[in-house]
Amino acid sequence: MASIGTTTAAAPTARRNPGFTRTRLLDVAEVRWALAATAFFLLGLTAQLVGAPVWLFWALYLACYVTGGWEPALEGLRALREKTLDVDLLMIVAALGAAAIGQIFDGALLIVIFATSGALEAVLTRRTADSIRSLLDLAPETAVILDAAGVEARVDAADLRCGDIVVVRPGERISGEGAIVDGSSDIDQSSITGEAIPVFKSVGNDVFAGTINGTGALRVRIDVDPSETVIARIVAMVEHASATKAKKQLFIEKVEQYYSKTVVVSTAAIFAIPMLLGSELQPALLRAMTFMIVASPCAVVLATMPPLLAAMATAGRHGVLVKSAVVMEQLRTIEVVAFDKTGTLTEGTPQVERVDAFTGFSENDVLTLAAAAEMGSEHPIGTAIVDYSRSRGLQVPTATAFESTPGVGVRATVDGDVVTVSKPEAEPKALPSECLSRAECETSAERTAAERESGGMTAVIVRVGGEAIGVIALADTVRSNLAATIRELERVTGSSAVLLTGDNPRAAHAVAERVGIVDVRAGLLPEDKAEAVRELQGDDGRRV
Template identity: 35%
Template sequence: MSQEKKAMLATILCLLLMILGFILEKTNNPYAFISYLLAIFFGGYKQTKEGLLDTIQNKHLNVDLLMALAAIGACIIGHWFEGAMLTFIFCLSGALEEYATNKSKKEISSLMNLQPKTALLVNQSGKAIETAVSELQIGDTVLVPKGASIPIDGILISTASSIDESAITGESIPVEKGQNDELFGGTLNLGEALTMTVTKTSDDSLFSKIIRLVDEAQNTPSKTASFIEKIENIYVKIVLLAVPLMIFIPYLFLGWTWAESFYRGMVLLVVASPCALVASATPATLAAISNGARNGVLFKGGIYLENLAALKAISFDKTGTLTQGMPIVTDAVFLAESDEAVNMLVTMERQSTHPLAQALMNRFEDQYTMIYEQLDVKNIIGFGMAADKDGDHWQIGKGVFNENTVFDKQILARTNSLHEEGKTVIYLYKNEEVIAYFGLLDVPKPEAKQVLHFFKKEGIHTTMMTGDHKKTALAVAKELEIDEIYANCLPEEKTALILKQKETYGINAMVGDGINDAPALANAAIGVAMGGGTAIAMDVADMVLMQNDLKKLQMSYLLSKKLKRIVTQNICFSVAVILLLILSNFFQFISLPFGVIGHEGSTILVILNGLRLLQTISLDKSEQPPKFQQQKLSLSK
C-alpha cells in the first residue's frame, strides 16, 4: 500500500473513532475515552514516530513532536475530544501534504512508466528477439512496431516515420523523422514499423537523464524551504520554552486557576506550532518543478527555479539559440535566364554537404526542371565548385575564382549592401560572368523577438554573445533589439563576460547550446541549455529547455514569479494566523477546538494554495513586440 493511501486510511480511521467517542460521551458511556485514545493513536502514530526519530537521530525538534505533546496535554486535562480532533485535523493535513507531494511527483512516475523495459533485438539472422533494454549494446539493431514506444536512443535506419516526442519535449505535435535522424527512448512510433541502430546505453539515454534530473530537482529544496527548515528547530524550542511560561506566569501572577493556565498552555502549544509555515514552500516548489517537467523544462533544483524570479540580466548565444542554427536564402537575384542557372545550381550543390549548399538546395529544390546526372563537378578548396557543360564553364562560390573577373558596379553595390547586412553572398558564374548571386543569413527564430521584448519589458538586461563576426551579429541584434552585443567571442571571453555581468547585476542567466557555451553556462547564476544542443551543455546547465523553444524560457520565468508570489502569500498568511491565534489565546478569546481548526486549517490552505502551481502557465499570445525602431547598439570586440 502506498504512503498516500496509508495516510488517508489512518485519517479516516481516526475520524470514525473520534465520532464514536463523541457519541459514547454524549450517552455518558464511561469508556468513551478508549475510543478517543484509539483515535489519537491511529491518527498520530506516524507523525509522532517521525517526530521522535528526527529528534533522537538528528537532534532536530519539529512540529510533529509539538502536535503529539499538545494531544497528550489535552487528554491530561480531560479534553479527550479536543485531543482527538487535534490529531484528526493534523493527520488530515499530513495526508493532504502527502497527496500534494505525490501529485507533484506524478510527472516522474508517469515518465518512468513510459520507459520500455524490453525491446525487439534483431539478431544476425534477421529475427526479432525480445530482450531487456538494459542488455542492449551500442550498435545493436532494434525493431520498433507501429504504436510501440522507442526503447532506447538511436538512429533511424529504415524509412521515415512520425514520432510522438511529447514525453520529452512537452510538444504534442508529432515530429517527422527521416533516415539517419536521431530517435529518443520513451517516445512513441506513430508510423509504420521501423528499425534503428542503438547509439547509447539505457543508463545514458536522454530519457534516463530526464528522469534523474527531475528526481534530483524534487529532492533539492529551494532557498526559502531550506531556511524554513533551519529555523523550525529553533522555533520549536522557543515554543516549548514559552508553554511553561504561559502556564506558570498567569497562574502565579495573574490569578488564573491551574486548570485555566494549563489549558491555555496546551492551546498555545497548538496554535504556535509552525505547521503552516513549514508547509509554505516545499509543496509549492515540488508542484512548480513538476509543472516545468510536464512542459519540457527541467530544473536541476528548486533553488534555480526560485532564483529565476530575481533575474536581472540574461545573455544568449546566437547560433542555434536565438537563430535557427542553419542559414537560409534571404536574397536571390538572377541576371540571366534563370531555368538553366537553377538547374546547374542544384546539380552542383546537391553533391556538397556544406550548410550553405544545403540552404541553396532547400531554397530551389522545387524550382529546378532537370538534373545533369553525368556532370563532372569539381570541388575547389577555398572557393567553391566548378563544372563544364556544353562548352560552358560554370562556377559557384563565395569568392572570385579568377583575378580577371570584373563586377558590374550595380552588382558590386548590391552585394556590398548584402555584406553590410551581415549576409553571406554566393555567386554563380557562367564563363567567368556573374549571372546570379544569393544572400544567406542564419535568421532569428520566430519566437525570439517576442521573448526578448518580454524580458526587456520586465526590466531585464539582454545581451548576445557570439563567436560570429560583427556584421552578422549586428544584423541579428537589430532585428531582435538586443541591449548589448559581443561579437568574435571565444569561450573564455564569454565566461569572463558572464562573471563580470554576475558581479554587476547579481542574478544573471546564460542561454546556450554548444560545447563553447559550457564554461559560461557553468559560471552564470543560472545556466540554461537548449535541449537540442550538446550533452556537455546540458550536463553543466542548471535548467534545460527540452524543446529549442525560447517561449519555454518565458514560461519558466512566469512560473518562477508565480512560485515566489504563492510562497510569499503562504508565509505571510501562516505567520499572521499564528500571531492572531497566540493573541486570542492570551486574552482567552479562543478555545482549544477553535485553535486546532485555525491552526490546522491554515496548514491545509497553504498546501492547497501551493498546488495552484500545477496549473499550466499561459503566455499572452496577443502581446507582440513593437515594430523595429532604430536604436544604439553597444557592440564590443
C-alpha cells in the first residue's frame, strides 16, 4: 500500500482489452521456451559427459541457443535500433563468442540462466495481471438498462452513463454505482467494505458496483461514471502498486546501460590492443571472448527478481500472499502494521456466538425453531443458524409457507406455528400471556438484542406466534492465536498495530478488543484505507 497512487483508470474497458490476453500468452510462451532451453542444455551436457559424438552435443547446445536466445536477441536488436545497448544483446554476444572459441557449454549455460530469469519474471507479471483480472471480475461485463419507453436493453457495463436506470435482479452483481430508485434488498458489500453481513438498502440508498444483490429486485440510477467507480479505483491502485519495482531492481536497471557499454568497450580494447601490438588473431579473440563471458551479467540478472520470487513463494506456502516485489523487499524495514478486518483478522463469515432463551424455552428450542424457519434462506445469517444447529446435533423440523422480506427477516410455519426470525424492531411485538406489564414485554427482547449489538455482534429475535422466545447473536469469528501474533508484530516493529476496516465501528472495536488492537479506524472505503496508510506514513515516511 505504500506505493499506491491516486491515478484513475477506466477499469471496465480493460476487461475487453486484448492486451491482457496477449501478455498472458507471451508469458506462457516465455516459460515454455525457457523450459525447452533447459531441457536441450541438460541433454547436451549428458551427451558430452557420456562421450557422445561432438556433433551431437553441439547440436543439442545449439538448440538450447535457439530456444532460449531468440527472444533476448530480438529484444537486443530492437534496443540497438533505438541506439541503446542493453543486457539482452550483451548476453547473446557473450554466448556466441563462447561458441566461437569452442566453449559452447559456457555459452549454453549463459543462455539457460538468462532465459530462466526472464521466465521467472514473466511468472510474476502474469500473477499480477491475474490479480487485476480478478478485481475486474467483481463487476459484471454487461448491464440491463431501461430506455425512455421502459423497454429493457442489455449493454456493456463500460458504456453506462450517468442517469441510466439499471435493472438488478435477485442474486445478480450490481453493474454500476448510483442510488436505488425502486425496490429494496439486502446487499452483500463484503467485496468493497468488508462487512460480513449483507446491508439492507432501499430507495434513496447508494450502492456500489460489484456488490451482490440479495432477494429483492432493484432499479438503480447510475450516478458515477464506470471509470470512477470504487472497483475502477481499486484496479488503478493495484496496477500502480504492482508496477512499482524494488529499489535494488531500479538501481540495477539504471546501471545496466553503463555496465553493458563498459563491457563492450573493454572487450573491444582487450581484442584490439594485443592485435596492434602484433598478437595473432586466435589468442586475442580468445582473451576477448573469455573476458566477455566472465563479465556477462548473469549474476546481475539473478540478483533481483528470482530471489524475490523465491521469498514470495516461501511466504505463500506459509499462508502469506505478497502482491509485489516492493512489498517483499521492504518487509524488513516495516515500522507500522495495518490490518484489514473481514477475512484477515476474522474468518469472513458470521457464526452464532450466543443464544438467549426467554422463560419457557431452552436454547435448543430457540435454535431448532429458528433453523427450521431459516432452512429456505440464502442469507448468511440464516446459513449460520442452520449450520450451528446441525453442529449441536439438533433435529430440525420441516417448515412450510416460507417467506423472506429483505431488510426484515424470514417467516415460516413450523408444526402449525408461525415462526419469525427478524432484526430488532423489524415487526410489532406481541404480549406474552405471562408478562407483568406492557413495557416489560415489549422491551425485553429488544434490550437483549441491543446489548448484544453493542458488543459488536449482529442480533436477531426469534418469535413464535408473535411472541419473542429468544435472541440469537452472531459475529464474524476471530482467527485463532491472533492476539499473540499481533503482540509479536508490535514487538518487532516497535509500534502499535492499526485496524482499517469498512465495517461498522461497533463490530470493528469488538474484534480489535479481542485481538489487542487499540488504534481502530472503521467505516472506510478502499481509497479511505489508502489515505489512512499515507497518514500513518506521515512526513517522516514511516514504513507501513
